[in-house]
Amino acid sequence: MKAILRLYESYRPLFRLLPYVKRHGWMYAALFLILFLDIGSSLFFAWLIMHVTDAAVAADMGRLKLLLAVGAVFVAVSGLTIFANSYLQAMTVNKVRKMLSNDVYRHLLKQPVRFYSERHSGDLLSRLTNDLQAMENAMGYSLLALIQMPLMAGMALVYLFTLNWQLALLCLLLGPLALGAGSLMGNWLRRNGRTVQNELGRLTGFVADTIAGQLIVRTFALGRQFAERYERDTERLYKLEQKEAKAFSFYRAGSSSFGTALFLFSLGVGSIFIAQGKLTVGTLMGFVMLLRQLVSPLSGLSGVWNAMQRSLAASERIFELLDAKPETGELPQRTRQKPLLEGIRFERVSFRYGESADSAQVLDNCSFDVPAGQTVALVGPSGAGKTTLFHLLLGFYTPESGYVAMDGCDVKTIGRSELTARLGYVPQDTYLFSGSIRDNLLYAKPEAAETELIAAAKHANAHDFIMSLPEGYDTEVGERGGKLSGGQRQRLAIARALLWDAPVLLLDEATSALDGESEQLVQEALARLAAGRTTLMIAHRLSTILNADRIVVLESGRVVDQGRHAELLARCPLYARLYEHQFRSEPLPEKAAAAV
Numbered sequence: 001m002k003a004i005l006r007l008y009e010s011y012r013p014l015f016r017l018l019p020y021v022k023r024h025g026w027m028y029a030a031l032f033l034i035l036f037l038d039i040g041s042s043l044f045f046a047w048l049i050m051h052v053t054d055a056a057v058a059a060d061m062g063r064l065k066l067l068l069a070v071g072a073v074f075v076a077v078s079g080l081t082i083f084a085n086s087y088l089q090a091m092t093v094n095k096v097r098k099m100l101s102n103d104v105y106r107h108l109l110k111q112p113v114r115f116y117s118e119r120h121s122g123d124l125l126s127r128l129t130n131d132l133q134a135m136e137n138a139m140g141y142s143l144l145a146l147i148q149m150p151l152m153a154g155m156a157l158v159y160l161f162t163l164n165w166q167l168a169l170l171c172l173l174l175g176p177l178a179l180g181a182g183s184l185m186g187n188w189l190r191r192n193g194r195t196v197q198n199e200l201g202r203l204t205g206f207v208a209d210t211i212a213g214q215l216i217v218r219t220f221a222l223g224r225q226f227a228e229r230y231e232r233d234t235e236r237l238y239k240l241e242q243k244e245a246k247a248f249s250f251y252r253a254g255s256s257s258f259g260t261a262l263f264l265f266s267l268g269v270g271s272i273f274i275a276q277g278k279l280t281v282g283t284l285m286g287f288v289m290l291l292r293q294l295v296s297p298l299s300g301l302s303g304v305w306n307a308m309q310r311s312l313a314a315s316e317r318i319f320e321l322l323d324a325k326p327e328t329g330e331l332p333q334r335t336r337q338k339p340l341l342e343g344i345r346f347e348r349v350s351f352r353y354g355e356s357a358d359s360a361q362v363l364d365n366c367s368f369d370v371p372a373g374q375t376v377a378l379v380g381p382s383g384a385g386k387t388t389l390f391h392l393l394l395g396f397y398t399p400e401s402g403y404v405a406m407d408g409c410d411v412k413t414i415g416r417s418e419l420t421a422r423l424g425y426v427p428q429d430t431y432l433f434s435g436s437i438r439d440n441l442l443y444a445k446p447e448a449a450e451t452e453l454i455a456a457a458k459h460a461n462a463h464d465f466i467m468s469l470p471e472g473y474d475t476e477v478g479e480r481g482g483k484l485s486g487g488q489r490q491r492l493a494i495a496r497a498l499l500w501d502a503p504v505l506l507l508d509e510a511t512s513a514l515d516g517e518s519e520q521l522v523q524e525a526l527a528r529l530a531a532g533r534t535t536l537m538i539a540h541r542l543s544t545i546l547n548a549d550r551i552v553v554l555e556s557g558r559v560v561d562q563g564r565h566a567e568l569l570a571r572c573p574l575y576a577r578l579y580e581h582q583f584r585s586e587p588l589p590e591k592a593a594a595a596v
C-alpha cells in the first residue's frame with residue numbers, strides 16, 4: 001500500500017497536468033491516433049519483412065513484386081505519420097506551456113506581499129523559465145512515449161506469441177529484469193533532478209543579485225569573491241549532472257547489452273528451430289524484427305524515463321507555486337475613486353511579521369485617527385513601525401489584533417481594487433518600470449490624454465526636466481529608472497500619484513538628501529499633491545511636521561503621544577529628543593520658522 005502511495009506521490013505532478021491535457025483534448029486525441037498508427041505500422045513492417053523473406057526464399061517473384069509495392073506505399077504513409085506526429089507534438093507542448101506559463105504568472109500576481117518577502121526573486125524567475133522549459137517532456141514527448149512504448153512492447157509480445165510461442169516465452173522470462181532496473185533508476189533520477197532544479201534556482205537568484213547589486217559589487221571589490229562563489233556553485237551543479245550522466249550511461253549500456261543479448265539468444269534458438277523444421281526463415285526474420293520492437297521500447301524507456309524524471313522534478317517546483325494560496329480570487333484593476341468622508345482609524349492594532357508567536361512584536365496596541373481632509377505625520381526612531389502602519393493600511397498584511405478602518409469599514413473587508421483606488425502611495429524609493437517616461441506615467445491612468453499627462457508633470461515640477469531630455473516624454477528611463485537622478489525619479493512618482501488622483505495620500509518622505517534646488521522642486525510638488533487630500537506621512541523634515549494637523553509619535557511599535565508640534569515639544573520627552581537630533585538642524589522656510 002505504502003509503495004502504491006509513494007508511486008502516486010511521485011507521479012502526482014503528472015496528474016496535475018491533466019486539466020491542461022484536457023483543454024487540448026483534440027490535439028492529444030490526434031496524437032493518440034498517430035501513436036496507434038505508429039504501433040500498427042511497426043507491426044506491419046515486421047509482417048512485411050517476414051513475407052518478403054519467405055517469398056524470396058520460395059523465389060515467388062510475383063508475390064515479391066506485390067509486397068515491395070505495398071512496402072513503397074508504406075514508406076510514404078509512414079513519412080507522413082512521422083511529420084504529423086512531430087509537428088503536432090511540438091504544437092501541443094508549446095500551447096500547454098503557454099497556458100501554464102500564463103496561469104503561473106497570474107497566480108504570482110495574486111500572491112500576498114508575504115509570499116514575495118519569503119522567496120528569492122531569482123528562484124521565482126528560474127521556476128518561470130528553467131522549470132517551465134524542463135517540464136516540456138512531461139507534457140509531450142515523454143508523456144506520449146511512456147504510453148506508446150509499453151503498448152508497443154505489449155502488442156509486439158502478442159504478435160511474437162502468435163509467431164512462435166515457445167521462443168516468445170523464453171524471451172518474456174527476461175523482460176521483468178529490464179523493468180525492475182528501470183523503476184529503481186527512475187526514483188534515483190527524479191531525486192537527483194529535483195536537486196539539480198533547486199540548484200539552478202539558487203544560481204539564478206545569485207546572478208539576479210549580482211546584477212541588481214552591481215554598484216555594491218564594485219564598491220566593495222566583490223568581483224573575485226563573487227566569481228569564486230559562482231564557480232563553486234556551477235561546479236556543484238556540474239557534479240550533480242555528471243552523477244546523473246554516469247548513472248544514466250550505466251543504465252543505457254546495461255539495457256542496450258540486454259537488448260543485443262536477447263536478440264542473439266532468439267537468433268540462436270530460432271536457428272535451432274529452423275533446423276528442426278519448426279520455423280521458416282521469414283518467420284524468424286519477422287520474429288527478430290518484432291523483438292526489436294519489444295526491446296527498443298524497453299531500452300528506449302530509459303532515455304524517456306530520464307527526461308521524464310527531470311520533468312517531474314521541474315513540475316513539482318511549478319505546482320508548488322500554483323499551490324501557494326492566493327490573496328485574491330480576481331486580479332485587482334483600476335476602479336472609480338470614492339471620496340473619503342469620515343477618515344481613517346487605527347484601532348488597537350497589534351502586528352508581527354512572522355506567523356509564529358515568538359517572532360518580534362512590531363506594532364503593539366496602536367490607536368489613532370486620520371480625519372478626512374487632514375494631514376497626519378508619523379515620527380519615531382528607525383524601526384519604530386511607521387512603514388508597517390502603511391503596509392497595514394494598504395492591506396499588504398492583516399493586523400494580528402485590532403483593525404484599520406476607512407470610513408468605518410475594516411480595510412480587510414474592502415476589495416483590493418476599491419482599497420487601492422482610494423490610496424495613493426509615494427514610497428521613499430521610487431520604482432520605475434523599464435520603458436519610457438510616458439509609459440511610466442500611463443501606468444497610473446492608461447486613458448489619460450496628452451494634455452492631462454503634461455499637466456500632471458507640470459504640477460510635479462517634472463515637465464521642464466522631461467522636455468530637456470533628448471526624447472522628451474519618450475525617453476527610456478532604464479532598468480528601475482537608473483538613467484534618471486533621485487530627484488527626477490521622485491518627481492515622476494509624484495506626477496504618477498497626481499494622475500492616480502486618490503483621495504488619501506500615503507507619503508514616505510525621502511531621507512536621502514537632494515541638493516537644494518532639487519529638494520525645493522520636490523517639496524513644492526509634494527505640497528501640490530497633498531492639497532485637498534487626506535494625508536498620512538512618514539515625516540523626516542521639520543517643515544512637514546510643522547504643517548501637519550497632528551503628529552503621532554511612535555516608539556518600538558507603540559503610540560507614545562500625539563498632538564501638535566508645540567504641545568508635543570512641551571510634554572513628550574521622546575519627541576523633544578527627536579526634534580533635537582533629527583529635525584532642528586534643518587534650515588526652515590521663513591513662514592514655518594515664524595511658527596516655531
Ligand SMILES: Nc1ncnc2c1ncn2[C@@H]1O[C@H](COP(=O)(O)OP(=O)(O)OP(=O)(O)O)[C@@H](O)[C@H]1O
Nearest residue numbers: 117353354362380381382383384385386387388389
Ligand atoms: N518584511 C518584514 N519582515 C520581517 N520584519 C520586518 C519586515 N519589515 C520590517 N520588519 C521589522 O519591523 C520593524 C518595524 O519596521 P518599519 O519598517 O515599520 O520601521 P520604520 O519605523 O518605518 O523604520 P525606518 O524609519 O527606518 O524606515 C523593524 O524592526 C523591522 O526589522
